[in-house]
Amino acid sequence: MKFTCLCQGGGFNFPPCHILNVSGFQVLFDCPLDLSALTVFSPLPNDFYKAICEENSDSQNRQKVEKPLDANDLIFAEPWYKTVNNLHLWNVSFIDVVLISSPMGMLGLPFLTRMEGFSAKIYITEAAARIGQLMMEELICMNMEYRQFYGAEESSGPQWMKWEELELLPSALRKIALGEDGSELGGWMPLYSAAHVTDCISKVQTLRFGEEACYNGILIIKAFSSGLDMGACNWIISGAKGNIAYISGSNFASGHAMDFDYRAIQGSDLILYSDLSSLDSTEDIDQSSFSDDNNNWEELINSLSNYDESVEEMEKLAFICSCAIDSVKAGGSVLIPINRVGVFLQLLEQIAIFMECSSLKIPIYIISSVAEELLAYTNTIPEWLCKQRQEKLFSGDPLFAHVKLIKEKKIHVFPAVHSPKLLMNWQEPCIVFSPHWSLRLGPTIHLLRRWSGDHNSLLVLENEVDAELAVLPFKPISMKVLQCSFLSGKKLQKVQPLLKILQPKLVLISSTESHIFSDVTSFSVSHYSENETIHIPSLKESAELEIAADIASKFQWRMLKQKKMNITRLKGRLFVNHGKHQLLPENEPGGSSQTRPFLHWGSPDPENLLAELSKMGINGSVERCMTDAESEDGFTVKVQDPEKSMIEVRAAVTVISAADKNLASPIVKAMENILEGI
């Protein structure tokens, strides 16, 4: 078994990407896009003339002098998209299985599926596939604006990718474009088309939580809720030689998605720990409370499933809402770029409640080409949601409040900023949810330009975005910017108690997180780092074999005296089915009468042999072998009676020479009596 981390990713929107080689199959985990890299591009210019002017003057002015970044340093071109660079080093035709853990992990998938030779089986949960598809369609729709503005791309590749242009980029932008070590330029791709997405989706096999998918009869693949987002999951891959669990960013108590199902992962032999969300957190781990001798089970479980986290998350939402209310009260508008689907839906609910409380009548607009479908879809997936939402189904209420709010015309959904209905309906101040969180794509750009000068307005960003860079092209900005962070994985202090409960034999964890385990003895830990292949020892020495009762009933046991063991020959047909090895009876049990042993061992003794022979009425004499140098303990028995024959005994072989079959078979029997055999 081998494991290679292709990319550690970066938070919620850019999950990690790995390749695992198990039972001879290559399994790829996730295929994300680094959309935060979009910030190197300039947002769609307001007017064409200005853009051209800037571009011309730009190339003259740009010099290798480090000055503070300004909007003109950005790349004026149709954005390209940054894929996982290391994935391009692998031959896609050798990938057998692709497991996608979240909608975000799916965004780069069409780049993979459109490649020649790609034939892997792709497994995604039903909800993640649907939401992921909508996200991809939205990306294409938003990118279209640029394509229309800049026109078709030159065949030689974009201007900005030329080395001389890249050289001129300010170092901060160059680092994004080329990566730390300057090797990542190859990861950039122009966006896929709608046809590529359709083709990609048609190659996907969707799963439900806990559904068993059998790959090639050998691997059983199951998805279990990770709690991160609707449809986001962890994976269990089991085969005849043990279980492997892949843990992606997981959340114990979510306000929307089904909670992290850690019980399903319990008892896995190997854990590939890929929840790297706590990478840059500076939390202190209280080692004393989780040292190895603390094995109080209940305490451990309690420490995991306390609900502080969900309370904390709700407090964050409430804070955003109260800030939003303050802004609209002051006459400003609020722009909330849609980032996480679950958080977006929760915010909708909360803001509506806050407005109700402060008896405000401010319209909420959702401007997105896929919002209508997304909102309708999220109300039909109770199986993927948290307990509280499922209770709503059972009591006959809509799963999310947006259904009611749309009906009451408190929320208005439009596909684009230029929708005629929106223009008719438009009212300010207002609260707008729209894509994209990078502030480089979608309706957000237009609204941000409109409100950036208004000091009463509010922009809500997530911490994962480099806010300084993101708002750069909109400067000077007097609008308030609120940055918040939501959980995109387990908190650091929960990792160790979790792993203690899961009781694996081996845990693979990123070397950057190695400090989590200071003194663990209950399982061994290996560390991985980017683009480095590590070999994992076999989990079990032997594969589980199921032997049909029909075969077992015909066993002929032989007791080996000196070793105190029983042995029997076993014959059948081996079936590898649904991850199991089964030995079933042969179709035509022809040679069932063969009870004679084929395998002998031991060293025959001449006295014993003569005695056995004489029991069968065969008499002979022993001659020590002199001729052969190699056969020191060899001897020969010459038989005269009843017929002439010879038995030649050497260290590893006995040769019987008898003309008559009727004489040969008792001699063989005599040999078998003095040898061990099966």
Add this chain to the structure above:
Amino acid sequence: MAIDCLVLGAGQEVGKSCVVVTINGKRIMFDCGMHMAYNDHRQYPDFSRISKSCDFNNAIDCIVITHFHLDHIGALPFFTEICGYNGPIYMTYPTRALAPIMLEDYRKVLVDRRGEVEQFTSDHIAECMKKVIAVDLKQTVQVDKDLQIRAYYAGHVLGAAMFYAKVGDSAMVYTGDYNMTPDRHLGAARIDRLQLDLLITESTYATTVRDSKYAREREFLKAVHKCVAGGGKVLIPAFALGRAQELCILLDDYWERMNLRVPIYFSAGLTIQANMYYKMLISWTSQKVKETYNAFDFKNVHNFDRSLIDAPGPCVLFATPGMLTGGFSLEVFKHWAPSEMNLITLPGYCLAGTIGNKLMSGNPTIELEGTKIDVRCQIHQLAFSPHTDGKGIMDLVKFLSPQHVILVHGEKPKMATLKERIQSELGIKCYDPANNESMCIPSTHYVKAGASDAFIRSCMNPNFQFLKSGSEEKSVSGSKCTEGTLPLWIKDERVAEGILVLEKSEKAKVVHQDELLLMLGEKRHEVQFAYCCPVNVDELEKFTTTSLTPTARMLRDPNKSSLIRLLVAKLSRKLSEGNIQDFGEHLQVESFHLSVCLKDTCPYRITNGLEDKPRTAFVCCTWSAADDKLARKIISAMENRDLVET
């Protein structure tokens, strides 16, 4: 190993489905239904048969409910709240959402209309539902360490599921009610090909074979249209959930197409509210409904008000309950039945004893609470049903090919017919136990052992066998190769051969034989035979002349390779088995190895007196003990002795 199966309900009848199955020590109750036709003790399954002491928590590991119909879930609140069962209950999400509505509706009918004593209260229903664990389709649920269950789509009603249960190596499926053809809002039953010891299937329409349902739908629409066109009122008594939605999709669609303005009503808020559930659970409906946006937002459907009963003008009304057992549908029936302008549609199946059943048998007058009702309206019986027909049952049984089949939920004579068919046509053992009967069925068991890599690898090794299709022309020798145009049969039946080792206090292990010696620390000791066989060259040539080419005959002096070639030719003719291989210097058949012996005194040359004969060559043969039989045949062929079998 065996599966014990106790049929507490729906044995040779329809109603109060309940089967308790024990697999390898785990006890599962499938469905917990009530019988709608009885009001006495017969309406519930006889739970005392599960446990004499009524300690159900220890007697049963879990309950599985297939769908929300009362004959499958009606006794559940009674069993949990009054009998005291506290263990887990599994049902699908839609069933979990809709079951309380069905139970509450039933309880109300019982208390409000019939004035009977309720068997359970609203609180009982709520408490009971708290014990439910909702499951998704195909989700493998680990009930405990050993017991696994999984739901499969069954059609029938929203959320109906067939359940697979597995303990150890024994597995079974309980179908509940299912439909093998899609209807207006639900898909057809879908299940994986599973290895099953037992299949318990419903058999409501054991002997019916239905034709296309489109004709039957048209018939229904025509009858309704004709009635409303003539100014009549249409009463459709239906369960609040399921049938009502299906017919409503049908009618709404038809109204749209025909541009009809006649109102369609739902009695009470019940079914409108039910549509809310259907919208959230749209992923459980058919593909077609899923694709149509807002399938359950009916444009022509309104709420019904009691005052509208005697209002003039045509209308269509959906009212509960389905079989006119009481409640609002019966009330409306009393008003509308006497007019011949009106129409009443009845479901395909009405329980004996209900008004619906009496109407179906063509009773012109119905006696109700002392008053006689003169039924003069038209009656249309719906010919489509959410149950599979006999062909569907046969298809499912054939598809799953279980070791045994048990039929439940059907009528006795029809079940007997189906049982015969399953046994004779599919060769599968089939039973139709009556209520409270118990069955014991043998089940699969595997012996578990660890298998070494070397063993697994050796099993994967190709095991080619080349069989010549014609027995006359044996063209193996080099000179004849070009003529070997006969097709060669290649067989690759891989045989797994190994050794099972059982050591004290260690897990049984299967190893390859080479590994065994390593484990024992011993070396292999081969037992071989050797024989130096005289061959008469003249005779050999005479024998093979006919088939030899002149070039071969020219080699007068028997050198090694020509002698081998002669022998190969001869043996090919005489030997029916084995694959003779000519290596020039020697020939080989399985482990039998033959080469020309040029030694003057070979230790294996046992026979005397032949040396002097002219043109006698010697060939040295060795073979292992396993191929002794074959070797003796070859030798006697070479020595021109007829083999005497001993």
